[in-house]
Amino acid sequence: MSRLLLLIGMMGLLPLLRAAPVLDDQVKAAVIYKVMLFTHWQSPREPGAELVLCVIGRDEVAAALPDLEGRSVGERRLVVRNVNSPSALAECDAAYFAGTERERLSESPELAHAEGLMTVADCGLGLCASGAVLSLAVEDGRPVFALDRGRAERRGLAFSAQVLRLARPVPSP
Amino acid sequence: MANEYLGRVRRAGLLILLLISSIPARASGVSTGQLADLELEQLLGLEVYAASRFPQPLAEAPSAITVITGEDIRQYGYRTLADVLRSIPGLHLSSDHVYEYLGVRGIRRAGDYNAPVLLLIDGRRQNDNVYEAAAIGRELPVPIELIDRVEFVRGPGSSVFGSNALFGTINVVTRAPAAQAGLRLLTEVGSAGLRRGYLQYDRPLAAETRLQLSAAYGQSKGEDLLLPGLAASPDGQGNFRDIDGELFQQYSARLASGPWMLQAMHGERLKQSPLPIYGADPGDPGNRYRDRQGFLGLNYEGGLGRDWLLRAQMFGGYYGFRGDLVYEGVLNRDRAEGRWWGGELNAVYGGISGHRLLIGVDLQRDQRQQQTNYDVDPYLLYQDTRQRGLRVGVYVQDDWRFSQRLSLDLGLRHDSYSDFDAVTTPRAALILKPWSRQTVKLIYGRAYRVPSSFERYYEVEGYEANPDLVPEVASNWDLIWENRVSDSLRVQAAAQYLRVHDFIVQSSDPASPQFTNRERAEAQGLDLMLDKHWFGGARSRASLSLQRAHDETGDFEDAPRWLAKLHNSLPLVAGSRLGLELLGTGERRTALGTSAGYWLLNLTISGVSLRPGLSLSASVDNLFDDRYTDPSSPDLAAVGIDAVPGGGRQFRLRLEAEF
Numbered sequence: 001m002s003r004l005l006l007l008i009g010m011m012g013l014l015p016l017l018r019a020a021p022v023l024d025d026q027v028k029a030a031v032i033y034k035v036m037l038f039t040h041w042q043s044p045r046e047p048g049a050e051l052v053l054c055v056i057g058r059d060e061v062a063a064a065l066p067d068l069e070g071r072s073v074g075e076r077r078l079v080v081r082n083v084n085s086p087s088a089l090a091e092c093d094a095a096y097f098a099g100t101e102r103e104r105l106s107e108s109p110e111l112a113h114a115e116g117l118m119t120v121a122d123c124g125l126g127l128c129a130s131g132a133v134l135s136l137a138v139e140d141g142r143p144v145f146a147l148d149r150g151r152a153e154r155r156g157l158a159f160s161a162q163v164l165r166l167a168r169p170v171p172s173p
Numbered sequence: 174m175a176n177e178y179l180g181r182v183r184r185a186g187l188l189i190l191l192l193i194s195s196i197p198a199r200a201s202g203v204s205t206g207q208l209a210d211l212e213l214e215q216l217l218g219l220e221v222y223a224a225s226r227f228p229q230p231l232a233e234a235p236s237a238i239t240v241i242t243g244e245d246i247r248q249y250g251y252r253t254l255a256d257v258l259r260s261i262p263g264l265h266l267s268s269d270h271v272y273e274y275l276g277v278r279g280i281r282r283a284g285d286y287n288a289p290v291l292l293l294i295d296g297r298r299q300n301d302n303v304y305e306a307a308a309i310g311r312e313l314p315v316p317i318e319l320i321d322r323v324e325f326v327r328g329p330g331s332s333v334f335g336s337n338a339l340f341g342t343i344n345v346v347t348r349a350p351a352a353q354a355g356l357r358l359l360t361e362v363g364s365a366g367l368r369r370g371y372l373q374y375d376r377p378l379a380a381e382t383r384l385q386l387s388a389a390y391g392q393s394k395g396e397d398l399l400l401p402g403l404a405a406s407p408d409g410q411g412n413f414r415d416i417d418g419e420l421f422q423q424y425s426a427r428l429a430s431g432p433w434m435l436q437a438m439h440g441e442r443l444k445q446s447p448l449p450i451y452g453a454d455p456g457d458p459g460n461r462y463r464d465r466q467g468f469l470g471l472n473y474e475g476g477l478g479r480d481w482l483l484r485a486q487m488f489g490g491y492y493g494f495r496g497d498l499v500y501e502g503v504l505n506r507d508r509a510e511g512r513w514w515g516g517e518l519n520a521v522y523g524g525i526s527g528h529r530l531l532i533g534v535d536l537q538r539d540q541r542q543q544q545t546n547y548d549v550d551p552y553l554l555y556q557d558t559r560q561r562g563l564r565v566g567v568y569v570q571d572d573w574r575f576s577q578r579l580s581l582d583l584g585l586r587h588d589s590y591s592d593f594d595a596v597t598t599p600r601a602a603l604i605l606k607p608w609s610r611q612t613v614k615l616i617y618g619r620a621y622r623v624p625s626s627f628e629r630y631y632e633v634e635g636y637e638a639n640p641d642l643v644p645e646v647a648s649n650w651d652l653i654w655e656n657r658v659s660d661s662l663r664v665q666a667a668a669q670y671l672r673v674h675d676f677i678v679q680s681s682d683p684a685s686p687q688f689t690n691r692e693r694a695e696a697q698g699l700d701l702m703l704d705k706h707w708f709g710g711a712r713s714r715a716s717l718s719l720q721r722a723h724d725e726t727g728d729f730e731d732a733p734r735w736l737a738k739l740h741n742s743l744p745l746v747a748g749s750r751l752g753l754e755l756l757g758t759g760e761r762r763t764a765l766g767t768s769a770g771y772w773l774l775n776l777t778i779s780g781v782s783l784r785p786g787l788s789l790s791a792s793v794d795n796l797f798d799d800r801y802t803d804p805s806s807p808d809l810a811a812v813g814i815d816a817v818p819g820g821g822r823q824f825r826l827r828l829e830a831e832f
Binding site: 158 | 205208209214216217380431432474475476480521523526529577609
């Protein structure tokens with residue numbers, strides 16, 4: 001009986017604890033950062049000390065991205081910058097298209113051949129043919145991502161095998 | 174006795190009830206920055222490699238998979254791979270105080286040395302080529318601290334991996350070299366004279382080049398055993414004292430540079446045998462076993478063009494066994510030496526929409542498979558046999574997604590052997606997601622294992638060679654239903670039926686003590702599993718397995734009809750955690766009687782920070798000092814040891830420093 005009491009006592013500790021289920025959006029933001037770590041920009045826009053991640057539009061992932069500012073990506077320091085129009089993307093190494101801005105990915109002529117720009121979009125539930133190099137989604141309660149290697153290649157981006165083997169294929173449009 | 178037992182079952186039931194009574198969840202913040210410190214694979218949830226050679230999230234893998242992470246290992250204070258496996262539904266362990274034996278679905282044969290299970294280290298085959306053994310105790314060359322995670326894939330794996338993946342595949346994934354230079358030191362002391370040390374050194378050499386070195390050393394006096402009134406014991410009263418010693422060391426080196434990885438491991442263990450195994454003089458401190466094994470491997474993994482992912486590896490491995498047994502004062506030495514080398518090439522092609530195609534080829538040359546047995550002084554040779562062999566396999570696999578809801582995973586492998594007829598093993602898995610949180614998998618697969626060189630050619634007293642042995646082949650059906658009830662609760666039910674043809678068993682008839690192919694064996698089982706992340710960072714895993722393993726003559730020995738496992742990990746103050754492990758094993762038949770069912774409770778407090786970079790953890794194994802026994806082997810049963818007593822309560826204390 002004393003054993004039983006001891007065990008119940010131990011289990012009884014459970015409700016006293018506190019902390020945290022994690023939000024998908026923050027995980028997606030962290031995935032973007034991790035994928036950038038394994039991305040090689042063949043001809044960097046400006047071989048300077050900063051790697052610029054631009055954000056167009058607003059959503060929860062976009063809200064989490066500024067927390068990553070200051071982290072290092074290889075030898076460069078990550079800077080997160082909000083921009084208003086696709087024409088400002090010449091200053092960016094990567095760009096996250098938040099919320100409805102995602103549609104611009106297929107519409108903007110500026111984006112068709114943007115050299116060295118890693119485009120990123122969130123598909124929500126289930127991966128989609130977003131038109132971005134990196135697409136994020138949640139499937140079965142877990143974050144997943146897809147890399148459009150054809151698009152990446154045309155833009156002079158390459159990924160290491162570590163990230164390729166974790167990527168899902170991009171669904172056909 | 175029966176009452177006490179029933180009482181324990183009730184207590185366990187109550188515990189499970191307490192655990193599943195829900196506690197409301199509440200969202201609160203972990204920072205994005207903290208998440209960014211995790212590895213990508215951790216972010217994506219638990220990724221698995223062993224199921225099909227390319228990583229897939231658990232819900233989509235074409236098998237029933239359990240993943241035990243390095244974090245779990247720490248939180249529950251596991252000592253060896255055997256401890257890790259003991260926590261997995263449907264598996265049970267038995268020990269004869271020299272080796273640990275893994276029973277899958279209740280199938281465990283005396284003298285099989287875990288050969289029907291494939292052991293991989295970082296995806297590389299580790300079963301040796303003399304016993305085909307999977308080393309899961311301290312003879313494994315991987316120190317427990319170096320393990321990043323262990324994946325256990327239940328059921329047939331031969332369609333991808335070939336021989337040995339008959340009942341399951343264990344993939345031990347070791348820690349990758351860290352990006353920052355660092356030194357990790359650990360010392361452990363414990364009951365029964367346990368002393369252990371571990372050292373790990375990580376150092377980046379260049380931008381993409383990282384080095385990791387590790388070494389572990391340990392010793393233990395072992396426990397005293399008591400088998401009351403046993404004549405075959407040192408004092409004739411059943412006391413076995415101070416003769417359970419163990420000495421072990423493990424070394425590893427790993428150099429990763431871009432797509433290349435060079436890895437080497439070596440492990441050595443010397444174990445005294447407290448019990449009169451193989452009829453040796455009981456209690457003679459000269460009865461001891463030495464196992465030595467290791468490998469050297471070079472891997473390449475890289476993208477090729479837009480749609481290909483290419484992997485290649487080359488490896489060489491070795492295994493050595495030396496058993497010293499004293500018979501009426503004369504030292505007899507039994508030796509086995511194995512050497513092998515080989516390579517593998519595979520490619521994943523993602524260029525066809527809706528498909529993921531894997532093709533591969535591997536080859537292993539068994540350079541040496543030698544068994545010798547002789548009396549040392551006066552010298553008398555009983556056996557000296559040598560074999561060589563060649564295995565070549567080709568395999569193909571397609572993960573075919575019809576839609577978001579339905580996919581089909583098809584695999585086929587063909588193996589050619591220099592000594593046996595070729596074997597072809599298919600596997601098909603239908604994966605259905607009727608609703609977004611539910612997954613149903615229906616899997617059929619065939620798997621096989623070749624008889625070991627030991628089973629075919631060993632012919633020292635008590636054994637007779639049988640070169641005509643053929644591979645045993647299993648057909649296996651699985652039906653798995655997984656439901657993510659919420660983001661924090663996952664429940665799973667899995668039913669399995671398997672049938673083995675040409676089942677290899679050691680004949681119990683003393684007139685012809687050979688390994689022979691029996692017509693068939695069968696096992697069926699049902700696992701119910703629950704995995705709950707509580708608000709507050711606690712986690713509970715509970716499982717109940719109901720199973721039966723038998724042939725036409727009845728249930729097998731050492732086959733528990735039920736297994737119950739409960740794991741609770743609770744955060745305490747300042748990052749420390751309490752890990753509670755409750756393991757229940759049903760009654761098992763022995764050669765002459767039964768080993769009673771039992772419950773074990775293990776407790777670990779981990780991560781008690783003394784100062785930055787210095788932490789302490791403590792474990793009590795078998796907290797209530799419950800007495801239990803494991804069914805023994807025929808040679809022990811012959812001297813009156815029908816069941817081997819298991820370990821009593823043990824304390825351990827670990828101090829870890831990071832620089």
